[in-house]
Amino acid sequence: MCQHSPQCPPFTSPDREAAHPIAFFPQQGWSLLCNEVLLFEDTGELLPDGRIVDPHRAPAITFAA
Numbered sequence: 001m002c003q004h005s006p007q008c009p010p011f012t013s014p015d016r017e018a019a020h021p022i023a024f025f026p027q028q029g030w031s032l033l034c035n036e037v038l039l040f041e042d043t044g045e046l047l048p049d050g051r052i053v054d055p056h057r058a059p060a061i062t063f064a065a
């Protein structure tokens with residue numbers, strides 16, 4: 001299904017977030033990646049096999065000046 005070159009990583013790959021986004025729904029806070037992963041803005045994920053991945057990326061650190 002993926003027509004990108006190089007091909008997007010499959011949803012089973014630890015690299016899955018590197019897939020190209022093919023749809024954005026910013027008002028709802030998620031995007032759909034080429035490998036059918038739903039990626040939420042808090043870094044949670046819903047995989048096409050129904051698994052849910054908890055948010056796993058620490059919030060961006062703001063350094064005091």
Ligand SMILES: [Zn+2]
Pocket residue numbers: 002003004007008019020034035
């Ligand atoms: Zn792709």
